[in-house]
Amino acid sequence: MQVAAPYRLGLLHGDGIGPEIVPAAVTVIDAAIARAGAEPFEWVELPIARAAIDEHGTHTPTSTLDALAGLDAWILGPHDSASYPLPHRSQLNPSGTIRKHFDLYANIRPAKAFPGGDAVVPGTDLVIVRENTQGFYADRNTHAGTGEFMPTPDIAMAMGIITRPAVERIARCAFELARRRSKRVTIVHKANVLRLTTGLFHDACREVAGDFPDVVVDDFHIDAMTAHLVRAAGEFDVIVTENMFGDILSDLAGALAGSLGIAPSINSSDSHAMAQAAHGSAPDIAGQNIANPIAMILSGAMLLDWLGARHQDPRLTDAALRIERGVAATVAAGTSTRDLGGTSSTTYVTRAIVAAIR
Template identity: 75%
Template sequence: MTTYRLGVLEGDGIGPEIVPASVLVVDAALAAAGGTAIDWVGLPLGRSAIDAYGEAVPESTLTALAGLDGWLLGPHDSAAYPEPHRSRLNPSGTIRKHFDLFANIRPAKSFDGADAVVAGTDLVIVRENTQGFYADRSTYKGSGEFMPTPDVAIAMGIITRAAVERIAIEAFELARRRRKQLTVVHKANVLKMTTGLFLDVCRELAAGYPDVAVDDFHIDAMTVHLVRRADDFDVIVTENMFGDILSDLAGEIAGSLGIAPSVNSSHERAMAQAAHGSAPDIAGQDVANPIAMILSSAMLLDWLGARHHDATLTEAAALIETGVADTVRAGTRTRDMGGTAGTRDFAQAVADTVKGLR
């Protein structure tokens, strides 16, 4: 039996609820698929790590992550950290930057039996994760923001050909495996050199993917298109900040931000992380929706399955996706989706459903 070592970083807010819920479902799916085991490695991160180690992401955590096959990252509440930690790069940004996790893959898919703004939504946003207009990720050292005077604040937005090429290739390859349609989102009519370069490089690479239909929209127009006809889109590729905004919008359009999963990856490593935040207002109440974290974990299994040519992991990922969809369709939903199930009960229902699929 193959054993993989996966990190567990519960984080802040609802993290200690939704991350264990995901571990429960992953274990159930792997047991159903057979042939693979997980050695779960708990690691400190977030406010509890500040209290115990003096850092939100201790150096020991980064060192341990480097020796693992992947990890589950819970949400963080860095806005509530004491200084100087509040002003530093947040935990997820620290990990993404340290391991150069350049691709943030964020699906948005509606469920049968649950309300969605646009029924039939089934798209994936491929977000460049290291540059763009998020200043804290645009520089080797420093925040990328500065104030020459107390009344002037400046942030750098950086786009490089190399970064666009590698994220565009990820997007084209994904589109080729799906419905063979790729949409490039930019603002090249105003940000002519930066997002203009993003658009140009994507168009250049399109020549190598003649089987993929390519179109493009300005970011402001794209928000309108998603609200009106999200079901028309397949794979969307864009820079860092645009991708963050669009994926939150797409999650709500599909039914709830609580169902919005994501995986952050390089060619060597991957991290499961729900697209939503830590929701401190509902932390500890057993009402948080664990779907986004559960599906993020499934995406990690699928990524690992492809990387290691392990069909058991790929099958387990598919079982989780089916198990979540069947559970929602059967009427078990959390409060944000109009139901009454708690976090633990929903996760157990998915685990039970997954066991019954084999």
């Protein structure tokens, strides 16, 4: 009799370099969970992105969303929605569709410099906790419609939304994460100009901070924060901010740590999580076996850590740590793709990480 796997994970390859880096992440995850003594995962491949448009007439089929609801977590490769034919190009993209459907309100984006990884600011080791459902992006500020409109051809307007419940839950996420790290949280806002919206974000975060007296809290305006990161990224630990600011800061932090190719992330709620590298689909290098798989691999490690905490399974937490150490050892040994100054292929880097884990 065949015994069902304890964990079933969705596999969504995406576009561009997705079909190269997603399998790389699976290879590393499988090696890590085996080394940690966990039972093999069951991987469930589902249609998404351009391939789904060609086969199902939509980039995110209802059948895919229904299947994801029955799985423990998912890995999503990058998508190239700008290249989709109309009307798909103008619709909410695959990542946004999944994120909105499952209310994945927390986008957790670490930026960590590895020795040998060509970091702009060595010593960078921070996490940006980005509120993922509201703010000023047009796909996240209305129940229906885009949140952007044009009263005349020469006037374009956009709305933003900040609500106390959404801020409180992302703030708690940030403070709980800080307790696992260095117990420091930085709130990023623009309350001197956007007094009501980001002012509410700042104030609600400060109120939540009262429940975490062991965590040190400070705050900066978004413009000042960009300068602080460039000059001294190593001084920050957990940064919590609204959607657009978090998007900008995480790209900056990833570059400071060495490359967006090593910038992982997960999108999560209290009950669902999706691993998704912070970078794009890089169609210009797709199919050449030169893409950096590390961001996707580390996103997979974050997913293991989330699963380990949710199911109180120390084997998955151990596997996540093994991946992080394997990546660090591989980069330190000089094995890296060209974005980190190396010459190795996607496949070679993946094999080296697996060897380091084993």
